[in-house]
Amino acid sequence: MIVATWNVNSLTARWPRVEAWLVEKNPDVVLIQETKQTDAKFPFTELARLGYESAHYGQGQWNGVAVLSRVGLGDVTRGFGDDDPEARIIGATCAGVRVYSCYVPNGRALDDPHYVYKLQWLAKLAELVENRDPAQPFVVGGDFNVAPADLDCYDPSAFEGATHVSEPERDAIRALESAGLVDLTRALHPNEPCYSWWDYRNGAFHRGWGLRIDLLLVDSALLAKATDSHVDREARKGEKPSDHAPVIGEFNL
DNA sequence: ATGTCACAGTCCCTGTGA
Numbered sequence: 001m002i003v004a005t006w007n008v009n010s011l012t013a014r015w016p017r018v019e020a021w022l023v024e025k026n027p028d029v030v031l032i033q034e035t036k037q038t039d040a041k042f043p044f045t046e047l048a049r050l051g052y053e054s055a056h057y058g059q060g061q062w063n064g065v066a067v068l069s070r071v072g073l074g075d076v077t078r079g080f081g082d083d084d085p086e087a088r089i090i091g092a093t094c095a096g097v098r099v100y101s102c103y104v105p106n107g108r109a110l111d112d113p114h115y116v117y118k119l120q121w122l123a124k125l126a127e128l129v130e131n132r133d134p135a136q137p138f139v140v141g142g143d144f145n146v147a148p149a150d151l152d153c154y155d156p157s158a159f160e161g162a163t164h165v166s167e168p169e170r171d172a173i174r175a176l177e178s179a180g181l182v183d184l185t186r187a188l189h190p191n192e193p194c195y196s197w198w199d200y201r202n203g204a205f206h207r208g209w210g211l212r213i214d215l216l217l218v219d220s221a222l223l224a225k226a227t228d229s230h231v232d233r234e235a236r237k238g239e240k241p242s243d244h245a246p247v248i249g250e251f252n253l
Numbered sequence: 254a255t256g257t258c259a260c261a262g263t264c265c266c267t268g269t270g271a
Contacts, residue, residue, distance in 0.1 A: 106271060147269095202254080203256070
C-alpha cells in the first residue's frame with residue numbers, strides 16, 4: 001500500500017498537477033492539505049472517475065484537508081470534536097488502517113497568538129494519538145509546520161528566533177513520538193535531509209533552501225511493514241507547482 | 254532577507270497569509 005501526504009496549496013489552482021500526479025503514481029491513499037475549498041467545490045466526481053473515494057473537511061478561503069483512497073474509505077471524522085472553526089484535520093479508515101490528514105497551524109511568529117494556537121493544536125493532536133485504538137494500524141500525515149531537527153532545515157542559523165524550529169514545537173513532535181509514533185521518512189533515511197518544502201521566493205528550490213516539515217508518523221505495526229519512504233521532488237518542478245512536494249510511504253501489508 | 258503564489262474584495266490593484 002502506497003500512502004502519500006501532500007500540501008497542494010489550493011486544490012483549485014493545483015488540480016491539473018494533482019490529477020496528472022494521481023494518474024502517474026497511482027497511490028492507494030493520499031492525505032491532502034490546504035485544499036482552500038468549500039465542500040461544494042471539491043472534485044469528488046473527478047476523483048471518483050480516477051478510482052478514488054474521497055472525504056473532505058472544507059472551509060473555503062483557507063485550510064481544508066482531505067483523504068483520497070482507492071482501497072476503501074469509511075468512519076470519517078472531521079476536526080477534534082471541539083469548537084475550533086478551522087478545518088485542519090480529517091480522519092478515515094482505509095483498508096483497515098486508521099489515517100489522518102492534518103494541517104498544523106503555521107504559528108507566524110514566536111510572540112504571535114497564532115503560535116500559542118499552534119502549540120495548543122499539537123497538544124490536541126497528541127491526545128488524539130494517545131487515545132487511538134492500539135489494535136488498528138495508524139498513520140497521521142500532513143504539513144506539521146515543524147522541522148523536527150536541525151537536519152530538517154537547510155540553515156538553522158537563518159531560523160534563529162523563528163517558528164518551525166523552536167524547542168516547544170519540536171517538543172510537540174517528540175510528544176507524538178512518545179505516544180508511540182515514528183517519523184517514517186527519518187527512520188528509513190537517518191542522514192539525508194529529505195526536504196519537503198521550499199519557499200516560492202528567492203529561487204529557494206534551486207538553491208536547496210528547503211525544510212522537512214511534511215511528515216508521515218506511523219505506529220510500530222506500520223513501521224514493521226514499511227518498505228520505502230521518499231519525497232517526490234519532481235512534483236515541485238515545472239508549471240504551477242505547490243511549494244510542497246509529496247511525501248510517500250510504502251507498506252507491505 | 255525576501256527575487257512568489259493564491260485568495261478575496263476594495264475588483265485589474267491591494268491587503269493578507271504562507
